[in-house]
Amino acid sequence: MAVYTDVSFEDLEQLLALYDIGMPLSFKGIAEGVENSNFYLQTDRGAFILTLYEKRVADTDLPFFLGLMEHMARRGIACPLPVRTRDGRQLVTLNRRSAAILTFLTGVSLRRPGVAHCAAAGAVLADLHRAGEGFALTRRNALGLAGWRPLAEAIGDADSVEDGLTGLIADSLAEAEARWPGDLPAGVIHADLFPDNVLFMKDDVSGVIDFYFACNDFYAYDLAVMLNSWCFEMDGSYNITKGKALIAAYRGHRPISEAEADALPVLMQGAALRFLLTRTYDWINHDESWLVRPKDPREYSRKLRFHRKVRHAGEYGL
Amino acid sequence: MAVYTDVSFEDLEQLLALYDIGMPLSFKGIAEGVENSNFYLQTDRGAFILTLYEKRVADTDLPFFLGLMEHMARRGIACPLPVRTRDGRQLVTLNRRSAAILTFLTGVSLRRPGVAHCAAAGAVLADLHRAGEGFALTRRNALGLAGWRPLAEAIGDADSVEDGLTGLIADSLAEAEARWPGDLPAGVIHADLFPDNVLFMKDDVSGVIDFYFACNDFYAYDLAVMLNSWCFEMDGSYNITKGKALIAAYRGHRPISEAEADALPVLMQGAALRFLLTRTYDWINHDESWLVRPKDPREYSRKLRFHRKVRHAGEYGL
Numbered sequence: 001m002a003v004y005t006d007v008s009f010e011d012l013e014q015l016l017a018l019y020d021i022g023m024p025l026s027f028k029g030i031a032e033g034v035e036n037s038n039f040y041l042q043t044d045r046g047a048f049i050l051t052l053y054e055k056r057v058a059d060t061d062l063p064f065f066l067g068l069m070e071h072m073a074r075r076g077i078a079c080p081l082p083v084r085t086r087d088g089r090q091l092v093t094l095n096r097r098s099a100a101i102l103t104f105l106t107g108v109s110l111r112r113p114g115v116a117h118c119a120a121a122g123a124v125l126a127d128l129h130r131a132g133e134g135f136a137l138t139r140r141n142a143l144g145l146a147g148w149r150p151l152a153e154a155i156g157d158a159d160s161v162e163d164g165l166t167g168l169i170a171d172s173l174a175e176a177e178a179r180w181p182g183d184l185p186a187g188v189i190h191a192d193l194f195p196d197n198v199l200f201m202k203d204d205v206s207g208v209i210d211f212y213f214a215c216n217d218f219y220a221y222d223l224a225v226m227l228n229s230w231c232f233e234m235d236g237s238y239n240i241t242k243g244k245a246l247i248a249a250y251r252g253h254r255p256i257s258e259a260e261a262d263a264l265p266v267l268m269q270g271a272a273l274r275f276l277l278t279r280t281y282d283w284i285n286h287d288e289s290w291l292v293r294p295k296d297p298r299e300y301s302r303k304l305r306f307h308r309k310v311r312h313a314g315e316y317g318l
Numbered sequence: 319m320a321v322y323t324d325v326s327f328e329d330l331e332q333l334l335a336l337y338d339i340g341m342p343l344s345f346k347g348i349a350e351g352v353e354n355s356n357f358y359l360q361t362d363r364g365a366f367i368l369t370l371y372e373k374r375v376a377d378t379d380l381p382f383f384l385g386l387m388e389h390m391a392r393r394g395i396a397c398p399l400p401v402r403t404r405d406g407r408q409l410v411t412l413n414r415r416s417a418a419i420l421t422f423l424t425g426v427s428l429r430r431p432g433v434a435h436c437a438a439a440g441a442v443l444a445d446l447h448r449a450g451e452g453f454a455l456t457r458r459n460a461l462g463l464a465g466w467r468p469l470a471e472a473i474g475d476a477d478s479v480e481d482g483l484t485g486l487i488a489d490s491l492a493e494a495e496a497r498w499p500g501d502l503p504a505g506v507i508h509a510d511l512f513p514d515n516v517l518f519m520k521d522d523v524s525g526v527i528d529f530y531f532a533c534n535d536f537y538a539y540d541l542a543v544m545l546n547s548w549c550f551e552m553d554g555s556y557n558i559t560k561g562k563a564l565i566a567a568y569r570g571h572r573p574i575s576e577a578e579a580d581a582l583p584v585l586m587q588g589a590a591l592r593f594l595l596t597r598t599y600d601w602i603n604h605d606e607s608w609l610v611r612p613k614d615p616r617e618y619s620r621k622l623r624f625h626r627k628v629r630h631a632g633e634y635g636l
Contacts, residue, residue: 008429025424025519028358031347040346040358042424106343106360111326201343 005037005052005095012041012050015094018085019101021045035212037097040104047104049080052097057212059098064139065211066090066100068132068188075131077124078207080105107199107206115245118230121198122246124205125190125226126253129219132188141191141215143274145180148173151277158280162298165280169273172304176270181218181263189222190214194229220260223250224267227316228275228303236302243317256318264313272307276300323355323370323413330359330368333412336403337419339363353530355415358422365422367398370415375530377416382457383529384408384418386450386506393449395442396525398423425517425524433563436548439516440564442523443508443544444571447537450506459509459533461592463498466491469595476598480616483598487591490622494588499536499581507540508532512547538578541568542585545634546593546621554620561635574636582631590625594618 012027022045030038030049037052053062066082070090073081080102082090092099110117141147152173158165190197192213199207231242250256279297286294310316330345340363348356348367355370371380384400388408391399398420400408410417428435459465470491476483508515510531517525549560568574597615604612628634 009426010428010430012426024426027426029349030358031349040348104344108327108330108342108345110328112328 004054005097007037007039007050007052007095011094015050015092015099015101016043018087018092019083020086021048021083021101041101047106048083049102049104050094050099051102052094052099054097061139061212062091062098062100064137065214067137068135068214069102069211071135072128072131072211077128077131078105078205079211080207080209105199105207105209107201109196109199111195112234113195113230113242115242116203117195117198117200118242119245119249120200120203120205121193121195121230122223122226122249123253124198124208125193125222126250128190128208129187129222129254135188139215141189141217143191143213143278144215144217144221145176145270148176148270148273148277151281155277155281155284158284161280161283162301165297165301168301168304169276169280172269172273172308175308176266176273179266180270181259181266184218184220184260184263185257186216186218188214189217189219191217191222191225193222193226218260218263218267219254220256220263221267221271223247223256224264224271225274227268228271228300231316232303236306238306238316240315240317245317247316247318261313261318264316264318265307265310268310268316269304269307272300272304276304322372323415325355325357325368325370325413329412333368333410333417333419334361336405336407336410337401338404339366339401339419359419365424366401367420367422368412368417369420370412370417372415379457379530380409380416380418382455383532385455386453386532387420387529389453390446390449390529395446395449396423396523397529398525398527423517423525423527425519427514427517429513430552431513431548431560433560434521435513435516435518436560437563437567438518438521438523439511439513439548440541440544440567441571442516442526443511443540444568446508446511446526447505447540447572453506457533459507459535461509461531461596462533462535462539463494463588466494466588466591466595469599473595473599473602476602476615479598479601480619483615483619486619486622487594487598490587490591490626493626494584494591497584498588499577499584502536502538502578502581503575504534504536506532507535507537509535509540509543511540511544536578536581536585537572538574538581539585539589541565541574542582542589543592545586546589546618549634550621554624556624556634558633558635563635565634565636579631579636582634582636583625583628586628586634587622587625590618590622594622 022043024043026042028040030040032038035056036054039050041048041050069079069082072079083101152169197210231239233239276297279295282294283297340361342361344360346358348358350356353374354372357368359366359368387397387400390397401419470487515528549557551557594615597613600612601615
């Protein structure tokens with residue numbers, strides 16, 4: 001959590017001349033997001049987030065991310081809306097970085113969401129999948145099945161992180177490649193809908209944020225990412241009550257096909273492997289200058305070991 | 319700029335039960351302050367800052383800092399007001415740290431304040447000195463004259479930071495000790511009123527923040543800290559137009575005695591030495607885990623060299 005690029009008030013004033021969003025009242029760097037520099041901006045016309053995109057987000061992907069948020073917001077999804085400049089641009093340049101101003105959403109993210117929160121968030125995931133239909137741009141999932149083997153090779157020996165981790169990764173990767181479904185309902189997915197990225201007001205979802213991993217992939221894979229991040233307890237156990245609630249709420253807003261249900265166990269493994277791989281890579285290659293503490297990969301090796309014993313989707317509450 | 323201690327929404331909810339400030343609408347870590355962890359908190363009743371005090375602020379000093387802000391706010395200074403719990407406490411404990419909730423002030427700090435800003439801020443410094451009269455607690459200036467020699471000794475050889483820095487520190491320290499005034503008007507000073515710590519709305523001061531170096535010392539030393547941090551240009555030159563404006567505005571709100579005027583050159587040296595010493599110490603002893611980039615000490619060695627050629631207060635615009 002950090003601000004990588006500094007923005008002075010003088011920089012901000014020049015920037016705001018491009019927009020029609022009023023006079024600045026408050027401006028503060030916020031400790032949010034591992035990938036970008038974010039600032040909270042309050043004007044006499046509303047609250048906004050100014051984001052400067054750092055090196056981990058490719059400039060060529062920005063039209064997809066920003067266009068998607070606009071598309072989603074227009075279709076009723078409570079997500080940040082990129083504000084356009086007076087001459088219609090979503091993207092500007094600030095301190096040599098691509099930058100955008102987005103509307104600020106009120107609400108708080110929960111570290112320990114309860115059953116009702118899981119259900120509310122599951123329904124929003126289904127809404128998001130349906131709202132993404134018709135979006136004109138596409139983006140390959142760079143962290144999907146095809147991306148895992150290169151990542152595993154870049155990691156190499158992972159046993160310094162945890163005993164047996166190299167073998168776990170190799171076995172799970174081979175199994176995912178062998179069993180991955182060839183065809184399932186697909187479209188735009190969020191791909192990172194962890195509890196951090198869902199804002200609540202009381203028990204209702206007030207916003208979905210951080211679309212910077214969004215891409216085209218199987219909808220049911222997105223559901224697997226959510227079940228992995230919302231339905232495990234601190235002690236490592238899967239909470240099937242939460243799983244049932246999340247899945248039932250999702251189903252209430254978008255049907256789950258038989259093929260999707262059959263694929264859920266391997267998708268759960270794949271989703272756990274994806275976060276295990278990126279966390280292990282970041283753990284080993286952690287650079288002190290990042291100003292960010294890497295997340296513990298072992299949370300996901302534990303989940304992955306659990307999934308490798310699951311035989312059918314019913315064990316997840318489907 | 320960082321958040322050192324994480325606070326979950328669940329932690330926050332428990333905390334808010336102690337206060338009568340409404341329901342949380344938004345809660346975000348903010349990248350502000352080198353010393354503490356700060357969070358922006360919006361409720362249905364207003365905007366607040368939650369601060370968790372990290373190890374560099376001594377718990378025994380907190381009643382002074384928080385009491386002072388309350389004293390100042392009651393006397394019309396636009397500064398954060400510590401919110402009391404339902405049972406009247408300014409300080410609570412959160413995640414094993416002392417913590418306080420303070421009112422959030424609107425406004426933006428300027429990196430390159432103009433002449434009018436220098437004047438407005440100078441007037442506020444004088445107001446602050448007058449408002450501090452009658453505050454019951456006192457706090458020794460730990461980073462005042464008596465603290466500099468131990469700090470210089472802890473630094474030892476500083477030539478790795480800049481050629482000749484060890485000698486500059488030794489000479490300036492000897493001179494400050496020899497020439498330091500024995501008696502000048504004194505009271506509560508802010509001791510760190512850099513441009514970062516003054517908020518503006520257009521050209522008016524909307525707030526003064528960060529009282530965590532406040533202490534009892536000479537008022538004119540506080541003025542010297544301000545002249546050092548507000549009136550130098552990026553190219554290292556002293557801007558006497560800004561100095562004149564700042565000093566004249568200060569004088570409009572609190573008279574400057576002849577003794578204070580005579581002492582200004584050595585106070586300017588002392589103030590520059592104080593920031594040179596702490597920055598040099600932090601530069602040399604910088605720990606990567608701080609999540610904070612140390613500030614460049616050479617900004618202050620340059621200022622100190624300038625002051626060592628000054629012969630009378632008129633060169634500063636007095």
